[in-house]
Amino acid sequence: MTIAEAASALRARKISSRELTDESLQSIARENPKINAFITITEEAARARADAMDAELARGHDRGPLHGLPIAHKDLMMTRGVRTTAGSKMFADFVPREDAVVVRKLNDAGAVMVGKTGLHELAYGITSNNPHFGAVRNPWDTERIPGGSSGGSGAAVAAGLVFLATGTDTGGSIRIPSSFCGTAGLKPTYERVSRRGVIPLSLTLDHIGPMTRTVRDCAAAFQAMAEEPSGYVPTHEDIQGVRIGLPSNYYFDRLDAEVATAMRSVVQAAAALGARIVEIRVPDMDAINTVGRVLLLVEAVSNLGPYLARRADFGSDVLALLDQGRLISGAEYADAQRVRRLQIREFSKLWTEVDCIFTPATPTPAPKIGQTTIEIAGAAEDVRLASTRFMRAINVLGIPSLAMPCGFTRSGLPIGLQILAPPRQEDALWRIGAEIEDALALTRRSPQFVVSGP
Amino acid sequence: MMTDYKKLASALDPPIPASDIEKIAPVLEALGKSFAPLRAAIPSGTDMWTGPEDAA
Structure with missing residues (x-):
């Protein structure tokens, strides 16, 4: 199911945020032992938040396409009251008092955080083979890396555990896991998404962005995360002459x-x-x-x-x-x-x-x-x-x-x-990515958690 | 001019152990070799990049 499909089903009362969130949490409980995509799962808070989002929607308060949808944050984004490890021993017990700007923006958009995803230690590497929290595994072949540093986000999205996971990219850390896990991932223009409240690696190279199953989902997520968003999410576009x-x-x-x-x-x-x-x-x-x-x-x-x-x-x-x-x-x-x-x-x-x-x-x-x-x-x-x-x-x-x-x-x-x-x-x-995605028709393929032979 | 990484590493606080410097010195030397011609070709008066407005 895409973000647009879930948003439509929620508004048609065919499904509730609580049901989507329960489904996400059940999938995580079933699949995470195989791929180790999550460091922290915020089960209780997620269910309470989903109930609140359902109540809001019932009252006619609609926050937009992410309202009530389960998402995850890379464990580099500070989350108020929820530990933020950066995949490191240094931050193993760090519980921030404030949310990162991007976390706050996605909260304001109605998203339901179900947990924090694993990463390469301190976001400084591309394997997500973390010495402190274990190797994150690629859902398409669990003997392979998901890429990194946002490996847990890539694996969680590819495995269908969440609609959206946030990532950071200093030298490919959103796009490498997107490539290896078969997801859409955006590294935006520098500073188009606020870095405030994200544990830094490189002040002039760090970028924050979304990782999703489809390009249109990625666009919808970006519009909620960006400073000065355009609001544009492609429908069916013409790329003749581009x-x-x-x-x-x-x-x-x-x-x-x-x-x-x-x-x-x-x-x-x-x-x-x-x-x-x-x-x-x-x-x-x-x-x-x-x-x-x-x-x-x-x-x-x-x-x-x-x-x-x-x-x-x-x-x-x-x-x-x-x-x-x-x-x-x-x-x-x-x-x-x-x-x-x-x-x-x-x-x-x-x-x-x-x-x-x-x-x-x-x-x-x-x-x-x-x-x-x-x-x-x-x-x-x-x-x-x-x-x-x-x-x-x-x-x-x-x-x-x-x-x-x-x-x-x-x-x-x-x-x-x-x-x-x-x-x-x-x-x-x-615009271009969505048309290419439609033409290639690859997004309905799902990983089967195949373990490769010796 | 080659940098003496071993000497430099021992002067740092905390120092980098000799066994570790053996592993990273060749990587730094290769990086320095790639970077040297780029440094040498910087026209005088070139400012540092200071932010996204420079990307325009």
Whole structure:
């Protein structure tokens, strides 16, 4: 069921918020032991909240499409009275006194929080293989990672446990799990969704966004989360004449063969809808990724440095990244921010040629849990660097990016498409993404919790 | 000029243990190698990026 379908059923009195919430909680009780998507489940509070939302609707107070729908928050969003661990020992007992702005906005929109989702420790990594709270597992194959850092959110949405889960994205942390779990996920324009009340990793690269089953659900959620929302949720749109940029360099150089095939199919689908496919050359994306790594390494230490006296309480991968950040000089950081300005200016020239850009979201489908390298086009690559290769630069640029499913491998793993647009043009992503989603007709596929063989 | 990460790490408070620096020094050296030409090519007078208004 989509957000629009549930909203319609609620208003037709075919179902209540309490029934939807009970169903969500029962699904979590049944499936969470298999995928470990949740760190905290707020069962009692969710039922009370659902009853209150039903009562409001009965009185004629309608808060909009999310009214009464069960959702989850990444356990990085501060939630008043509900512990917020950040997937870390440091915050294991942290109970905030205030809600994050995005939590408050979704409360105001009538959403019912059923729990907090698991993540990579401190949102600093892409596997969600958390040393303190256990590995989050991919619902499409529980021996594989869901991606991260918003892995619990991706897994919860893909498994149909909630309609919406919030995520954060510093170098792909919404879009990588969306790609690996087959969900729609938006990294908005920088600061389009407030970061206030979200435990920070990198002040100039962190973005907050929605993760849902469909593009239209994602649009509806974004409108409730955004500062200055446009209110636009696509119905059936015409994308004739829309100029879609297809990079002839970088994004197709090192790619899993099945991802390449899926990308060809999605480009054909867009052309069949009347879009104009325009071949473009993107600037040096590896250089932008380099700048992104320098910025992230330093800014993460700025945020988490005070905890470094407790070295034993960090997972080894996060500690290694924090140590790297401590060894980068202030001059290097300042220069990275200067290069960033030049890179943003250079990349923005593309928007005179095209309205959006299609790229693969990740070069491969989901790797296995514990896998550290992955073979792509005959060469071994570090899993973290490969998974962020098409993502990190977009955080440096601050532009909006939508990840959504564009196919499945022969073994049944989702394959992700990434659509990029100019700053503050999220509505273009909704319009184009929804039409592509309709054309590909993939959203009714559900994971079967298949455990892969040895 | 190569940075002596081992020397730098031992001077930090708290210090980075020698066994840990062995693992991360090659990563930093590779990152530094990629970043050096970008730094060298910054035109004089280029300001730092300071916020989303710079994205326009």
